[in-house]
Amino acid sequence: GAVVSQHPSWVICKSGTSVKIECRSLDFQATTMFWYRQFPKQSLMLMATSNEGSKATYEQGVEKDKFLINHASLTLSTLTVTSAHPEDSSFYICSARSLEGAGLQETQYFGPGTRLLVL
Amino acid sequence: GQNIDQPTEMTATEGAIVQINCTYQTSGFNGLFWYQQHAGEAPTFLSYNVLDGLEEKGRFSSFLSRSKGYSYLLLKELQMKDSASYLCAVLDSNYQLIWGAGTKLIIKP
Numbered sequence: 001g002a003v004v005s006q007h008p009s010w011v012i013c014k015s016g017t018s019v020k021i022e023c024r025s026l027d028f029q030a031t032t033m034f035w036y037r038q039f040p041k042q043s044l045m046l047m048a049t050s051n052e053g054s055k056a057t058y059e060q061g062v063e064k065d066k067f068l069i070n071h072a073s074l075t076l077s078t079l080t081v082t083s084a085h086p087e088d089s090s091f092y093i094c095s096a097r098s099l100e101g102a103g104l105q106e107t108q109y110f111g112p113g114t115r116l117l118v119l
Numbered sequence: 120g121q122n123i124d125q126p127t128e129m130t131a132t133e134g135a136i137v138q139i140n141c142t143y144q145t146s147g148f149n150g151l152f153w154y155q156q157h158a159g160e161a162p163t164f165l166s167y168n169v170l171d172g173l174e175e176k177g178r179f180s181s182f183l184s185r186s187k188g189y190s191y192l193l194l195k196e197l198q199m200k201d202s203a204s205y206l207c208a209v210l211d212s213n214y215q216l217i218w219g220a221g222t223k224l225i226i227k228p
Contacts, residue, residue, distance in 0.1 A: 034216070043206070043220045044162070093161045108152070108216065113161040 002028045004096050006111035013084055014119055021079045021114045023094030029074035030096035034108065035067075038091045050077045084118045091115050121145045123219035125207050130225045131197055139192045139205050139222045147212020153181050153192045154206040156221065162206055165192070194224075202226045 003026040011019050023033055031052050036044045048069050049057045056069035068080040077096075081088055092115075095108040123143045131137040143151070150169040154162035168174055168183035168190060180193040192205055207219040 043218050046215070046218075049215070091159075107164060107167055109164060110154075110161045 002098050002109045004109045004111040006094055006114050008114060010115050012117045015085050016083055019081045019084055019116060021092055023077045023111050025075045025096040028098050032097040033071060033077040034095045035079050036093045086118045089116055089118045121217050123207055123209060123217055125219045125222045128223045133197055133199060133226055133228050135197050136195050137197060141190045141207035141219055143188050143209045145209045145211045145217050149210040151183055151190050152208045156204045156206060197226050199226050
């Protein structure tokens with residue numbers, strides 16, 4: 001299957017700093033990428049949908065000025081957590097949409113996740 | 120509203136077979152996914168069903184009935200490494216993934 005990478009895998013930072021997380025589709029082009037957040041023992045929560053060359057679509061309750069998303073190319077999307085605070089500590093996961101096969105079956109492939117700890 | 124239901128937790132014995140059910144009510148349907156997630160890791164893709172019927176892939180099989188809004192994931196010859204959460208997700212009419220809360224599968228020797 002297709003491979004999606006995320007960098008970094010672990011981030012520990014001080015409160016008030018900004019953190020950038022990169023999501024790359026390594027062997028396919030992804031016009032659409034998704035950013036999720038997962039708190040311990042809870043389900044994945046979609047934060048935003050990132051479309052190449054246009055503004056991201058944020059889910060209700062997600063602050064667009066706090067979670068900046070840039071999808072500058074077909075293989076790279078970035079999520080920047082601005083002025084991070086302890087409550088932003090979470091597991092951030094990206095996924096990339098891939099259309100495969102003659103029938104253009106849609107599948108999402110997930111990155112390995114980035115664990116953010118804000119002190 | 121949109122809703123996906125799956126059991127919270129299931130227990131099975133190593134070497135046995137287990138079936139994890141998922142029922143859904145969504146605005147539109149463009150396919151159903153099953154993902155496996157080990158603790159502390161991102162989900163990994165297991166299967167995708169868009170037509171009714173059974174899709175078999177090794178020890179794992181997934182079934183879909185669109186008229187009943189129902190799917191199941193069947194795991195055969197269970198191994199200890201199969202202990203994980205199994206997430207059911209439906210692609211709705213806007214091509215957004217609607218996630219179930221996941222089923223925690225515990226495998227006992």
